[in-house]
Structure formats: structure tokens, C-alpha cells
Amino acid sequence: DAKTTQPNSMESNEEEPVHLPCNHSTISGTDYIHWYRQLPSQGPEYVIHGLTSNVNNRMASLAIAEDRKSSTLILHRATLRDAAVYYCILLTSGTYKYIFGTGTRLKVLA
Amino acid sequence: DAGITQSPRHKVTETGTPVTLRCHQTENHRYMYWYRQDPGHGLRLIHYSYGVKDTDKGEVSDGYSVSRSKTEDFLLTLESATSSQTSVYFCAIQRQGIQETQYFGPGTRLLVL
Numbered sequence: 322d323a324k325t326t327q328p329n330s331m332e333s334n335e336e337e338p339v340h341l342p343c344n345h346s347t348i349s350g351t352d353y354i355h356w357y358r359q360l361p362s363q364g365p366e367y368v369i370h371g372l373t374s375n376v377n378n379r380m381a382s383l384a385i386a387e388d389r390k391s392s393t394l395i396l397h398r399a400t401l402r403d404a405a406v407y408y409c410i411l412l413t414s415g416t417y418k419y420i421f422g423t424g425t426r427l428k429v430l431a
Numbered sequence: 432d433a434g435i436t437q438s439p440r441h442k443v444t445e446t447g448t449p450v451t452l453r454c455h456q457t458e459n460h461r462y463m464y465w466y467r468q469d470p471g472h473g474l475r476l477i478h479y480s481y482g483v484k485d486t487d488k489g490e491v492s493d494g495y496s497v498s499r500s501k502t503e504d505f506l507l508t509l510e511s512a513t514s515s516q517t518s519v520y521f522c523a524i525q526r527q528g529i530q531e532t533q534y535f536g537p538g539t540r541l542l543v544l
Contacts, residue, residue, distance in 0.1 A: 355532070362538075363537065363538070364521045364523070364535030364536055364537060364538055365474065365521075365533075365535050366534075366535065367532045367533065367534065370532065408473060417462055417479065417481070417525060418476055418479065418489065419474075419476070419533065420476075420490075421466075421473030421474040421475070422473050423471065423472060423473050424473055
């Protein structure tokens with residue numbers, strides 16, 4: 322299973338954009354890039370996913386490098402409620418098992 | 432929240448006793464999963480199920496068994512609990528129609544003394 326590398330922690334000021342990086346240099350052509358986040362004392366929740374093209378939804382944007390060896394989750398305006406651990410996960414199409422890393426703990430400063 | 436409930440939400444037990452955790456879903460999803468989460472770690476897959484009576488092991492399956500006799504329930508059993516199984520346990524389902532994304536329950540906090 323391909324692995325991902327994320328910074329252990331990041332800080333952001335409230336109402337500013339946040340760019341959370343993820344490196345996945347061993348990604349294969351059939352691997353989807355998924356992002357989840359885990360708020361304190363809750364289970365993870367789905368944020369966004371993509372394969373090759375950049376993706377947007379109501380929660381965030383996902384920017385995928387042209388060589389697909391890295392990606393960036395973008396929160397356009399961080400709020401205090403966005404403080405969480407963010408996980409970048411690779412999932413091979415047709416498989417159904419996630420491999421979670423330790424994620425990035427995002428702290429949002431008021 | 433995909434209609435996922437876990438029971439119990441908290442449990443304290445003693446080493447050597449059997450423990451069963453229940454995951455219940457209301458939306459008839461085929462795939463269900465059990466994970467554990469320990470401090471400083473992300474989630475690790477214990478077992479998963481791809482249908483009634485169809486289960487397979489994850490990366491940390493030793494000491495755990497599972498059963499799925501009906502679509503809506505996925506049971507995780509610790510046959511003889513050990514202190515190393517103290518953890519937070521999360522159940523998840525894969526929602527059909529949304530490509531391979533999972534939805535998680537609220538978790539069960541288990542303490543083995």
C-alpha cells in the first residue's frame with residue numbers, strides 16, 4: 322500500500338486560508354487521494370477526494386500536483402471549528418481498505 | 432451520519448473477560464469496518480465485512496473476531512480482553528454511490544484493567 326507523509330502539526334489564524342500538504346511519492350495510477358478529518362472526540366469524517374484533477378466541494382478544495390506525487394487540501398477560510406486532525410489517504414480503486422497515517426493536527430488561532 | 436450507532440459507547444472490563452462491541456447501521460450498506468485508535472496513532476483496521484457472513488482481516492486482527500449475521504449489524508468480539516486492547520474503537524460503513532468513501536460511527540471507548 323502506498324504511503325503518505327504529512328506534517329505533524331500546523332497553525333492558522335482564523336478566517337485565513339490554510340494549505341495542508343501531503344506527499345505520496347509512491348502513488349500508483351489507480352490510487353485515489355482521500356482526505357478525512359477528525360474533530361476532537363469524534364470519528365473521522367470525509368472531506369474530499371480526487372484522482373488527477375483539482376476538486377472543490379462545500380468543505381474544501383483539493384489541489385493535486387501534475388505528477389500526482391503530492392496534494393494539498395485547502396480550507397479557504399479557517400474557523401475554530403476546523404481545528405482537527407487531517408488525514409491524507411491513498412485508496413487503490415477497487416479496494417476497500419484505508420491505511421491511515423498519523424495525520425496533521427491543525428490548530429486555529431482566534 | 433449514515434445512521435451508524437455503536438454500543439456500548441463506554442466500557443470498563445477486566446483482563447481475561449470477553450467483550451462484544453456492536454455496530455448498527457440503518458441504510459443497508461454492504462461494507463462495514465472496525466478500526467481501533469490509540470494515542471499518537473491514526474486509525475488501524477481490525478476487520479471488515481463485505482456482506483452477510485463475509486469478513487476479512489485487517490492489519491491488527493490478532494485477538495479479535497467478528498461476525499455479521501445480518502446486514503445491519505457487525506459485531507466485534509475480544510475473546511479474552513488484554514490491557515493492550517484498551518483503545519477507542521470505531522465502526523465505519525462504505526456508502527454506496529459515493530466512490531469508496533467511508534462514514535464513521537461515534538466510537539466506543541474501551542478500558543481493560
